[in-house]
Amino acid sequence: MSAATTTTTATQERPIDERIPFAALRDTWAVTQRNLIHFVRIPQLLVFSTIQPIIFVLLWRYVFGGAVRIQPGVPYVDYLMPGIFVQTVVFGAIATAIGLAADVKTGLLERFLSLPMSRSAVLFGRTTADMVRNIFVVLLMVGVGFAVGFRIHSSVLSFIGGLALVVLFGYAISWVFAVVGLLVKDPETAQAAAFPVLAPLVFASTAFVRAESMEGFLQPFARNQPVSATVEAVRDTVLGRPAGHDVIVALVWCVVIVAICSPIAVRLYRRAV
Numbered sequence: 677m678s679a680a681t682t683t684t685t686a687t688q689e690r691p692i693d694e695r696i697p698f699a700a701l702r703d704t705w706a707v708t709q710r711n712l713i714h715f716v717r718i719p720q721l722l723v724f725s726t727i728q729p730i731i732f733v734l735l736w737r738y739v740f741g742g743a744v745r746i747q748p749g750v751p752y753v754d755y756l757m758p759g760i761f762v763q764t765v766v767f768g769a770i771a772t773a774i775g776l777a778a779d780v781k782t783g784l785l786e787r788f789l790s791l792p793m794s795r796s797a798v799l800f801g802r803t804t805a806d807m808v809r810n811i812f813v814v815l816l817m818v819g820v821g822f823a824v825g826f827r828i829h830s831s832v833l834s835f836i837g838g839l840a841l842v843v844l845f846g847y848a849i850s851w852v853f854a855v856v857g858l859l860v861k862d863p864e865t866a867q868a869a870a871f872p873v874l875a876p877l878v879f880a881s882t883a884f885v886r887a888e889s890m891e892g893f894l895q896p897f898a899r900n901q902p903v904s905a906t907v908e909a910v911r912d913t914v915l916g917r918p919a920g921h922d923v924i925v926a927l928v929w930c931v932v933i934v935a936i937c938s939p940i941a942v943r944l945y946r947r948a949v
Contacts (some may be wrong), residue, residue: 700794707801711775711856712808724761725771725809728733729817731762735885737824745886750915754829757821758910759883761836762903764817765810765846766878772806773849773857777866778947780858785945801940803850810846814839830916837914841926845906848930851937877903904928 683921687870736756746755781786788798818826819840856873857866880894881903887895897902909926912919 682846688809697921700797701890702882703794703797704804707795707797707806708804711802711805715809722851725768726813726816728767729760729813730820732763733757733760733817733824740884746886747889749826750834751827752819753825754827754914755911756884757817758914759840759881759907760821761814761817761842761910762845762907763786763878763883764813765842766849766874766903768810768813769806769846769850770867771809772802773853773860773866773870775802776854778863779860779879780861781863789846792932797944799854799938799945803854805851807843807847808844814842814846819948830913830915831942832888834913834916834919836911837923841906841909841913841923844930845902845926848937851934851941854941855937858941877901902933927947 695882733756737753744752746752776785779788779798785798852868852873853870858868859864860869876897880890880898881901882898883903887898887904890898905922906926906929909922912922913916
């Protein structure tokens with residue numbers, strides 16, 4: 677009887693993902709639903725997350741667009757929108773940092789750690805929910821782009837592939853901000869700390885202008901960073917240029933970012949409480 681009791685106790689103490697096949701996926705889906713419900717119950721979160729990218733579209737299209745010169749034969753709006761798509765998911769990833777920091781501050785992560793659930797489900801659920809939000813926001817930006825004159829110069833299938841790459845990159849970047857949120861453990865601080873990370877990536881990139889127009893010391897960084905790699909790959913799919921090399925580079929960046937940041941985020945999550 678004692679041996680049986682010991683065995684049962686040991687089984688109960690194991691993480692649930694060690695006892696039930698695919699339990700980690702089930703837990704991840706449960707946490708994803710929990711985070712998506714926030715957008716249903718508080719639609720203002722989704723509304724305000726779309727206002728900023730719309731403002732950027734209008735600003736660059738009608739205020740700065742006339743002053744920017746790019747390759748002949750390509751309207752600036754067609755050059756601009758791939759950068760807007762990528763910028764949208766990068767800025768949207770701040771929500772990952774804020775959300776996780778808020779969960780730490782309110783003690784919710786401590787509650788999760790006390791439950792028989794996968795330790796990684798909280799993080800994967802958060803990033804997956806943010807990916808779903810990104811899909812909605814990117815599709816909205818496509819509609820806004822078409823409204824201001826954006827047109828694709830390739831096949832619809834190629835364009836859809838470019839949008840899928842945008843969403844994938846947004847998912848990868850959300851892991852960067854998951855690390856930021858778990859490091860600072862405060863939502864206000866997370867929002868402030870996120871900007872120094874995203875500002876150089878977005879504004880010192882080829883999202884809005886060509887690298888050749890920048891100062892010489894900045895050009896190597898602008899050409900060889902993940903936002904520029906993704907923007908150029910998506911731009912290829914929009915303008916009908918050969919996209920193979922740029923797409924591979926962007927995919928490698930996505931894999932590297934997730935491979936580096938996800939283990940760090942899981943470790944920080946375990947130490948967060």
